[in-house]
Amino acid sequence: MSNNTLILGLQWGDEGKGKIVDALSENVFAVCRFQGGHNAGHTIKVDGVQTVLHLIPSGVLHRSVKCLIGNGVVLSLEAIKKEIKGLEEFGVEIKNRLHISENCPLILPSHIKIDQVRDKDEFIGTTGRGIGPAYEDKVGRRAIRFGDLKDETLLRKKVSRLIKIHNKLLKHFYDSEPFSEDEILNNLLSYKDFAESFSINTTDLLMAWAEEGKEVLFEGAQGTFLDIDHGTYPYVTSSSTTIGGVSSGLGIGPKHINNVIGVVKAYATRVGEGPFTTELFDKDGDEIAKRGNEFGATTGRPRRCGWLDLVALKKAIFINSVDSLCITKADVLDTFENINVCIDYDGENPVYKSFEGWQEDTSLFSSYDELPQKLKDYIKFIEEFVNCKVSIISVGPSREQSIHL
Ligand code: IMP
Numbered sequence: 001m002s003n004n005t006l007i008l009g010l011q012w013g014d015e016g017k018g019k020i021v022d023a024l025s026e027n028v029f030a031v032c033r034f035q036g037g038h039n040a041g042h043t044i045k046v047d048g049v050q051t052v053l054h055l056i057p058s059g060v061l062h063r064s065v066k067c068l069i070g071n072g073v074v075l076s077l078e079a080i081k082k083e084i085k086g087l088e089e090f091g092v093e094i095k096n097r098l099h100i101s102e103n104c105p106l107i108l109p110s111h112i113k114i115d116q117v118r119d120k121d122e123f124i125g126t127t128g129r130g131i132g133p134a135y136e137d138k139v140g141r142r143a144i145r146f147g148d149l150k151d152e153t154l155l156r157k158k159v160s161r162l163i164k165i166h167n168k169l170l171k172h173f174y175d176s177e178p179f180s181e182d183e184i185l186n187n188l189l190s191y192k193d194f195a196e197s198f199s200i201n202t203t204d205l206l207m208a209w210a211e212e213g214k215e216v217l218f219e220g221a222q223g224t225f226l227d228i229d230h231g232t233y234p235y236v237t238s239s240s241t242t243i244g245g246v247s248s249g250l251g252i253g254p255k256h257i258n259n260v261i262g263v264v265k266a267y268a269t270r271v272g273e274g275p276f277t278t279e280l281f282d283k284d285g286d287e288i289a290k291r292g293n294e295f296g297a298t299t300g301r302p303r304r305c306g307w308l309d310l311v312a313l314k315k316a317i318f319i320n321s322v323d324s325l326c327i328t329k330a331d332v333l334d335t336f337e338n339i340n341v342c343i344d345y346d347g348e349n350p351v352y353k354s355f356e357g358w359q360e361d362t363s364l365f366s367s368y369d370e371l372p373q374k375l376k377d378y379i380k381f382i383e384e385f386v387n388c389k390v391s392i393i394s395v396g397p398s399r400e401q402s403i404h405l
Pocket of ligand 1: 012013014039040041124125126127128129130131132221222226235236237238271272273
C-alpha cells in the first residue's frame, strides 16, 4: 500500500504551500505538479537563502528527490529553462531528476500577449503569463504539446494552424500586432534537445513507481477558490486546483492519494480581482499586509488581506477530502489585540467571532506546548468549527519554523 500525500491550498493561493512541500518532501521519492503553470510562485527559505519556484516542484532542493511535471501543467519553455538555469547556478542538479510530461500543452508568446491584452477589458487581474489562453487551446484540441517538439513535420503543421488563429484574434478582435509563424516555429525548434532530454510519458513513470511502492507527494498550485469549477468564477485560474486535478493532471487514480493536507493561512489573502467577503480596508488589513509581506511571489502585486473565513474553509475541506490542516503564518498575527474569524454570512457581509490576540512573539517556538494559550484556543476553535484536525502550524518562512502536532 502506498503512502502518498497531497498538499494543496484551501484559499486563493499563496498559503505557503512551497515551504510545507519542501519540509515534507525530504523522505519521499518524488514530488509531482499536476496543474497550473508559471503563474505559481512557491517561496522556500533554507539556511537564510530564499528560492522562488514557479514550475519545478518544491521538493527540488532535496537532492535525492525526483521532480515530475504532469500533463495537467501548461508549460512555458522559456520559464522552465530559466528556472533550471537558476537552480543549477545555485548548485542544484536537475538532469535525470526532472521529468516533464510529453502531453503538457505549451505556452507560446502569443498566449501571453492574448492574456495581457484581453485582461485590459476583462479585469480578472491575471498574472499575464498566458495561462488561460493556453488551457483554452488544450480544451480546443489544438494545443502544441511538449512531445510535439520531437516531430518537426507535425510541429510545423500545428504551429501554422495555431498561430493563424491567434493572429486573427489579435488583429481583428484585440487590435494588436500579429506574431510571425516562422519566429515562433524557430524558437520552438531550438528546444528540440531539451524535449529529448526531459519529455516522457509521466503516467507510465508513475505506474512503475507505484508498482515499486515508491512514495510520492502531489503539490498543488494556486488554491481551492481559484479552481476553474469550484472557485469564485469567473475570477479564477483556468485549471483544476482541487483534488480532482491530481488524477486528471497526472493520470493516477484517486486511490493513490492516501493523505490530504490542506494549507491555510491564519488569515486570508487574494491577488487579482473577485469576491473576498472578509477583506479588510482598515489598519488591521495594512498591518497583516506589512507583517506578512503580502506581495505576489510571481508578479510582485500587493495582495488583498482579510480575516480567516471558516465557512469557506469548511467547504474547501469537503471539496478536497482534507485529512488535516496546516496553518501557516500564525506569527503574522502576533501583534494583534483582537483577531476575527468569519463563522457565518449575513447577506454579503461576514459574521465574526472575535478572539483576544496572544500578543507574543511565536516565531522562535518549536513545539506545541510552548505556544501561547490564546493561540491554542484559536486553533482549537478552528478545528472544532471545520471538524478537521491541525497537523502543522507554521510560525515563519524557514524550514525549522514549523510545529508538527
Ligand atoms: P491566471 O492564473 O494568470 O489566469 O490568473 C487568474 C487569477 O488567479 C488571478 O486573480 C491571479 O491573481 C490568480 N492567481 C494565479 N496564480 C496565482 C498564484 O499562484 N497565487 C495567487 N493567485 C494566483
